Amino acid sequence: MLDPRIRARLVDAGAAVTESVPLSTLTTLRLGGPAHYLADCNTTETLIEVMRCLDAENVPVLVLAGGSNLVIGDDGFAGVVVKISNSRVDVGGGAVRAEAGAGWDDVVARTVAAGVGGLECLSGIPGSAGATPVQNVGAYGVEVGSVLRRVRLLDRSSGIDEWVGPEALGLGYRTSVLKHSDDAVVLEIELDVRPDGFSAPLGYRELATSLGAEEGERLPTAQVRDQVLALRRSKGMVLDPDDHDTWSAGSFFTNPVVPDDRLPGVLAAITEHVGMDVRIPRYAAVGGTKLSAGWLIERAGFVKGFPGDDAAARLSTKHTLALTNRGSATTADLVALAREVRDGVEDVFGVRLHPEPVTVNCVI
Numbered sequence: 542m543l544d545p546r547i548r549a550r551l552v553d554a555g556a557a558v559t560e561s562v563p564l565s566t567l568t569t570l571r572l573g574g575p576a577h578y579l580a581d582c583n584t585t586e587t588l589i590e591v592m593r594c595l596d597a598e599n600v601p602v603l604v605l606a607g608g609s610n611l612v613i614g615d616d617g618f619a620g621v622v623v624k625i626s627n628s629r630v631d632v633g634g635g636a637v638r639a640e641a642g643a644g645w646d647d648v649v650a651r652t653v654a655a656g657v658g659g660l661e662c663l664s665g666i667p668g669s670a671g672a673t674p675v676q677n678v679g680a681y682g683v684e685v686g687s688v689l690r691r692v693r694l695l696d697r698s699s700g701i702d703e704w705v706g707p708e709a710l711g712l713g714y715r716t717s718v719l720k721h722s723d724d725a726v727v728l729e730i731e732l733d734v735r736p737d738g739f740s741a742p743l744g745y746r747e748l749a750t751s752l753g754a755e756e757g758e759r760l761p762t763a764q765v766r767d768q769v770l771a772l773r774r775s776k777g778m779v780l781d782p783d784d785h786d787t788w789s790a791g792s793f794f795t796n797p798v799v800p801d802d803r804l805p806g807v808l809a810a811i812t813e814h815v816g817m818d819v820r821i822p823r824y825a826a827v828g829g830t831k832l833s834a835g836w837l838i839e840r841a842g843f844v845k846g847f848p849g850d851d852a853a854a855r856l857s858t859k860h861t862l863a864l865t866n867r868g869s870a871t872t873a874d875l876v877a878l879a880r881e882v883r884d885g886v887e888d889v890f891g892v893r894l895h896p897e898p899v900t901v902n903c904v905i
């Protein structure tokens with residue numbers, strides 16, 4: 542029960558406060574039990590005020606924006622879910638500035654419409670602008686960290702609100718100091734864009750080939766955006782309420798990075814299982830060699846649609862890396878599937894997969 546005095550302060554700050562809200566209505570997996578309270582904040586000032594108040598009163602808080610990278614337990618969240626809904630976007634002066642709650646793909650679309658480039662490879666990624674630095678979102682050879690100019694953060698222990706550069710965020714592959722942390726809230730972001738209207742150099746072979754271009758080439762930004770959206774749709778990676786393959790959190794596991802000393806053993810296990818003649822997708826990465834989680838999942842025997850038509854939680858029928866809710870799944874169903882896939886891959890290849898989404902009140 543939220544102290545009525547605290548609730549009144551949230552309302553005074555401009556938040557819309559509701560009780561017993563099913564979090565399944567706020568996540569792209571459409572999973573998650575009830576939040577005791579939801580405080581929807583549609584301006585930056587309200588968001589700051591609400592966070593400062595709840596933190597000062599030691600109320601448990603879950604920050605949620607688009608809900609596209611969250612797995613929330615069936616028991617929900619016993620505290621206040623702060624929904625980030627501030628949404629102003631400005632394009633100009635070689636940059637785009639977006640409030641945290643702006644829809645990320647709207648931000649990309651706005652830059653393309655304004656004739657500036659650089660974000661087109663990140664088209665179609667669900668969720669909010671403010672969450673993009675949290676896991677350094679990336680796709681088709683571009684990570685948001687490569688275009689991030691600065692981020693406006695609210696430090697939750699001091700209450701200080703200030704802009705910081707990307708070097709303060711510890712950005713890495715699908716991670717940053719903000720991920721799995723309650724230290725700060727992103728209020729706004731500012732990104733560099735290319736004023737000539739051409740894309741960033743194409744750095745992903747599948748995309749370049751599908752455009753009939755060479756890697757490193759730059760094409761009109763709208764052309765690249767259209768192609769990225771088409772490729773993503775074919776993999777169920779653009780949200781579509783009518784397509785259960787998109788009732789997901791995107792890629793469920795990150796691509797594992799195998800340290801050099803373990804690589805020979807892992808490659809031997811793969812060769813033994815799939816045969817000598819197969820090309821194993823692998824890339825040099827910080828800390829070792831990055832393997833493809835989707836490839837390993839499939840080679841370990843988990844085919845698209847696993848475990849079959851009757852299951853409420855299944856692998857996407859388009860992409861083995863996405864775990865999906867077919868409509869009646871619970872978080873417990875999804876967690877059981879995630880464990881089965883993770884353990885199956887580890888048993889066969891000796892490689893442990895780690896979930897990409899943030900888990901709340903559940904353990905994978």
Ligand SMILES: Cc1cc2nc3c(=O)[nH]c(=O)nc-3n(C[C@H](O)[C@H](O)[C@H](O)COP(=O)(O)OP(=O)(O)OC[C@H]3O[C@@H](n4cnc5c(N)ncnc54)[C@H](O)[C@@H]3O)c2cc1C
Binds near residue numbers: 606611669673789
């Ligand atoms: C179909 C599909 C495809 C996807 N494809 C990709 C992809 O290609 N590449 C990729 O990187 N990701 C992808 N994702 C994952 C997801 O879209 C991104 O991680 C996205 O940035 C999450 O944004 P969100 O607003 O939905 O965050 P939420 O799910 O609401 O939150 C995720 C985490 O970030 C925290 N958070 C959110 N906003 C803030 C904020 N303002 N300040 C501090 N913390 C915050 C939350 O507390 C939570 O811990 C995909 C997801 C889906 C469903």
